[in-house]
Amino acid sequence: MANKKQGKVNVPILAMGLVVTLGLVAVLGSGFGKDPHRLEVDALEGKAAPRFFLEDLDGQPHSLADSIGKEWVVINFWSTWCGPCKMEHPELLKAAELWPDVKWVGMVYQDDPVKIRRYLQMKGAAYPHLVDPSGAISVDYGVTGVPETFFINPQGVVVKKFAEPIGLGQIAAVFRDNGGPAMKPR
Numbered sequence: 001m002a003n004k005k006q007g008k009v010n011v012p013i014l015a016m017g018l019v020v021t022l023g024l025v026a027v028l029g030s031g032f033g034k035d036p037h038r039l040e041v042d043a044l045e046g047k048a049a050p051r052f053f054l055e056d057l058d059g060q061p062h063s064l065a066d067s068i069g070k071e072w073v074v075i076n077f078w079s080t081w082c083g084p085c086k087m088e089h090p091e092l093l094k095a096a097e098l099w100p101d102v103k104w105v106g107m108v109y110q111d112d113p114v115k116i117r118r119y120l121q122m123k124g125a126a127y128p129h130l131v132d133p134s135g136a137i138s139v140d141y142g143v144t145g146v147p148e149t150f151f152i153n154p155q156g157v158v159v160k161k162f163a164e165p166i167g168l169g170q171i172a173a174v175f176r177d178n179g180g181p182a183m184k185p186r
Contacts, residue, residue, distance in 0.1 A: 043142055044158040049073075049150065050140035056128040057113055057120075062105065068156040072102045072180055074171075077138060077148045079111040080119045085147045088165035089123055095171050096126035101181045105130060109138055109146045153178060 044050075053063045067073045076092055078085040096104045104127035108116050113131055120129065132138060141150060144163070151160040151174045159178045162170065175181055 042161055044150070045161060047158060048156050049075075049152045049158050050137070052130075052132075052137045052140070054130040054132055054137065056130050057108075057117055060128070062128055062130055064152070064156070067103050067152075067154075069154060071154055072099075072175070073105060073152040074102055075105045075107055075141075075150045075152065077107045077109045077141070077143050078146050079109045080115045081111065082109075082146045084165040086123075088147055088167070091165075091167045091171075093124050093126045095168060098168070098183045099171070099175065099181055100184055103127075107132060107137065109143065110135065151175075151178070151180075153180070 049064060051064050053061065053065075055061055064073065074095075076088075078089075080086075092104065092106075096102075106125075106127060106129035108129055108131050116129060130137075141148070147162075147165055149162045149166050150158050153159050160174045172183060175183075
């Protein structure tokens with residue numbers, strides 16, 4: 001006896017397969033035309049900066065809340081293993097000199113405090129560098145890599161984020177365009 005089901009199409013299985021396939025095509029197709037290297041770097045811009053309470057490399061406590069209502073804050077997430085961070089470090093040291101009324105903060109990102117201390121002893125430090133052992137602050141700020149720098153106005157709002165090494169020109173432009181402090185005369 002020949003099998004009567006042979007050659008027949010199982011319509012429910014075919015329909016389910018077609019639905020799954022079309023769904024996958026739709027999801028994958030939605031990414032066409034988008035640059036996979038371009039991330040949304042400004043998700044926090046215009047929003048309240050996530051608060052933190054951390055210790056610096058010397059065990060001294062620092063809180064963002066202490067600066068709200070008083071001063072601009074610039075937070076730079078960086079690491080010793082980051083090549084672009086090393087290029088930007090001298091620019092940030094100079095910026096801390098030129099804008100002494102700004103609270104500059106280095107945020108150690110996935111690095112060993114011993115290596116950070118050694119690096120800062122060799123290359124210089126003009127502001128506190130905080131340790132975020134759990135990485136929670138990096139997550140709160142949406143950090144995806146280093147260097148990333150956040151400019152926070154005295155009201156506690158992130159006015160600009162850079163997900164790249166920054167220089168004095170960019171720093172001056174952020175302050176100029178957002179009513180920030182003036183550069184100290186040279």
